[in-house]
Amino acid sequence: MNAHDQRFGLDRRVTLALPLALDSGAALAHVEIAYESYGTLNADASNAILICHALTGDQHVAANHPRTGKPGWWTRLVGEGKPIDPARHFIVCANVLGGCMGSTGPGSTDPATGKPYAMAFPVITIRDMVRAQAALLDHLGVGTLLAVVGGSMGGMQALEWAATYPTRVRSVVGIATAARHSAQNIAFHEVGRQAIMADPNWAGGNYYGVGAPTAGLAVARMAAHITYLSEEGLTAKFGRRLQSRDALSFGFDADFQVESYLRHQGLSFVERFDANSYLYITRAMDYFDMAEAHGGRLANAFTNTATRFALVSFTSDWLYPTSESRRIVRALNAANAHVSFVELESPHGHDAFLLDAPEMNRVVDGFLRAVETL
Amino acid sequence: MNAHDQRFGLDRRVTLALPLALDSGAALAHVEIAYESYGTLNADASNAILICHALTGDQHVAANHPRTGKPGWWTRLVGEGKPIDPARHFIVCANVLGGCMGSTGPGSTDPATGKPYAMAFPVITIRDMVRAQAALLDHLGVGTLLAVVGGSMGGMQALEWAATYPTRVRSVVGIATAARHSAQNIAFHEVGRQAIMADPNWAGGNYYGVGAPTAGLAVARMAAHITYLSEEGLTAKFGRRLQSRDALSFGFDADFQVESYLRHQGLSFVERFDANSYLYITRAMDYFDMAEAHGGRLANAFTNTATRFALVSFTSDWLYPTSESRRIVRALNAANAHVSFVELESPHGHDAFLLDAPEMNRVVDGFLRAVETL
Known part of the structure; x- marks a missing residue:
């Protein structure tokens, strides 16, 4: 690791001290979480932003991917002079539990057998991923997050953060995302x-x-x-x-x-x-239904939350269409939560959140700056 | 074959007398076409309707499928008292060239080798399927068709009939179909x-x-x-x-x-x-683009045609959406062809054309009765 890597915390791993209790009832011991961080935590630990990645994403959000050599997957939004800026924010992005870029997943060695878990790995949920991230943040000394930001499955984690750890999340940015997986x-x-x-x-x-x-x-x-x-x-x-x-x-x-x-x-x-x-x-994504997990009413997931929400959808996204974002907005309104929502014009479908989207950047930038001044 | 089968011409096969010249430049000898017919050809041979099946359909349009025992795939539209009625029409439906329900396809024996063609079977087109149907109709003594009717890939064949044999087709009914395959x-x-x-x-x-x-x-x-x-x-x-x-x-x-x-x-x-x-x-469907085959202009496929067209689309069909039907209508208008078009409300997506659709039946019935009186 060179000096640059030390400053930016590239390609780091931590082993969680405690077993991770899962929604399935199982517990996972010796959970490793691979993550990257950019920027530094300020004195009052108020500038931490967690970025959550999508299904096939990873922790390399703003630095080159070590395997492919390609730039990070969200350098359009995260980096010097961007809405999420290491000069201003302490940015953390972790490979999800169940992943294959360093965090414990089915390809990891099962300490009980010395062999890869394979299908003996327990079925996990979006909430389990969030629990692992919370344990990582404990380790990093981050109590409350300025924001949790994610697109697609990353947005699901961001919403789940607000439901599971409402007092640890000042704001959520959910982009091209959903609060449940549809039949399609x-x-x-x-x-x-x-x-x-x-x-x-x-x-x-x-x-x-x-x-x-x-x-x-x-x-x-x-x-x-x-x-x-x-x-x-x-x-x-x-x-x-x-x-x-x-x-x-x-x-x-x-x-x-x-x-x-x-x-x-x-x-x-x-x-x-x-x-x-x-x-x-x-499987974790298919299991995801925040209403189901809260008595059948999505608003119940956010009752009395002080978290502020920004939701962004794209006109041509048919995977997680605008109608699903509107449903989340209605639930947040019903829960008396602060929420802003914008549907952006794009011909690029779901992938729009990963592409050049100046309006998305403006929305995220404005929202985060407003939350920072609260 | 019992008396019923004889009257209705179930499960018949014919071997085409001449080799079939294909769009690829190849020619197929000893082509077998499996077909069914219902009703009888009238004295002036003016009541013949060809029904074209979709990708995974077959010739068993109105009689039970011999392998599955299930009713024909379009008994809602074809049968006694239905818009296409063996009491009034001589109805023919053939398994497409390339199929696997009796017509020559990759699973048929290559007469040159005595073994199945497998991937030595030539790549075929929608027009090749139509050519095989035309040869079958020659064999059956049917010169001009009252109508060619099809949904999905069946509609593609119906449109291609009008382009390839304009003087043999008095009318075309194309349902939930397209004149080209899109990138998606x-x-x-x-x-x-x-x-x-x-x-x-x-x-x-x-x-x-x-x-x-x-x-x-x-x-x-x-x-x-x-x-x-x-x-x-x-x-x-x-x-x-x-x-x-x-x-x-x-x-x-x-x-x-x-x-x-x-x-x-x-x-x-x-x-x-x-x-x-x-x-x-x-592959035949993906190759299908009637504009491409006519100098890049869809209207050219129908120039000076006397064929009458009825097109039907369904609101929730995203495979061959209404926009594609409208494109065909515009081309037909540009070619001065007679065309009627209706978009029907349905929540059932592309499959709507195979399901109970009383409005579709009314449209087809009214259209065919009007053509019959011309």
Whole structure:
């Protein structure tokens, strides 16, 4: 680790002191959490922002990814001069429980057996992920968060933070997210899981050191990837354009650019992601329903909260559409919570939150600065 | 074959006399076409209606399916007292070229080798399917069709009939259909094809008599099936309801009814469909773009046509949405063709055309009766 890494806390790991009690009733001992931090905690520990990543994200939010060498996944929002700024904020981002980028997950060694957990890993929930993050923040000496910020599954964690630790969260920014997984959301995830499990290399999850179910995982990624883009975005980006050929091949190679693109998405994904983690994290998302967890009424999740909320949705996001954000807003209103909401125009579908979105940046910047002055 | 079958021409096959010239430049000899017919051709041969089936449909449109025992797939529209009525019409429905219900397809024996074609089968197009149907109608002594009627891929064939054989088609009914496959349509099909090809049992297509790639085909079907339903339909039908359990299992069994439903769709599909046929027919659909085939202008496909058109779309169909039907209507208007169009309210997504749709029946009935009086 060089001086830069020391300042920014890149690629760090901590082992939680206590076993983590899970929603399933199980408890996980020796939980490791991999995280990065940027900036420094100020004297009154009031400038900490937790960033939560999406299904296939990781802790490398603003620094280069050590495996792919690519820039962090949210450098458009997080970095010097950005709305979330290491010059002003102490920024923490941790790989989720169940993940495969250093935090304990199905690919980790089960201390009881000395072998990878594989499918003996307990099924986890979004709340379990949040509990692990809270334990990490305890370790880092962060009591109250200025904000929890996340898009997609990251937004689910941010909402869950407000419900589980209301006094530790001054504000929540939830972008392109939902308070529950719909039947269609579950259906797409189930296709991905079945694709993985249909791959003989999956072998009941016991493929570590043998050969991963890359073919199944690639198919899962391809199916999911379609849901991250809009129909109009796909048409604008690819339409029916052919792949470096003048005419149809009358074969089964990738004739269309969109086919080649999807295949590439599948193939590159399997180099950086663990199939069993994909199973466990999609399961956690499918289990997520904050209303169900609070007597069937979403507002109950936020009763008497002092947390302030900012929600952002995108017009062409059909994975977690604006209607779901509006539902959260109605629940927050019913709970007398402070909430601001904006739907932003974008042709880029769900992925819009990861792309250049100046209006999103303005919304987040304005919201955080307002919370900081409270 | 009993007396009923004789009257209704169930489960018939014909071998085309001449080789079929294909869009790819190849020619297929000894093409068999499996078909059913209902009713009788009248004296002036003016009452013939061709029904075209969708991707996974077959010729058993109004009689029980011999393999599953289930009623025909369009008995709501076709049958005694229905808009398409064997008492009034001579109704023909053929398994498409490339199919697996009796018409020549990749699972058929290649006369040149004595073995199944498998991936040596030529890539076919929607127009090739239409050519095979035209040859069948020649054989049956049907010159001009009162109507070609189809939903989804069946509607594509109906539109292609008007373009390829304009003088043989008095009218076209295209329901929940498109004149081209969009990038998103291609993307979903590519996921399905990759799922099949990722199954080691696919074995480059040479699985006949060995063991079919059922796991891959089931995943393909599951992914496709989601696109046949609407988000609201899935929510209404399943929501987050659990599968015969009081609580989440914290495991990977089908907790949610929608998971169990999708798995069932996948498993039952592989019992009646051939994986290679799925590859070839989805490829034909992806290749379909009537504008591309006519100098880049859809109206050119219908220039000076005397054919009358009725188009029907459904509000919640996101596979072939209303916007695509409107595009066809605009092209038909530009070509000075007679066209009527209606968008029907339905929560059932693309599958609405196969379900109880009294308004659709009224539209088809009124349209056909008007054409019959011309």
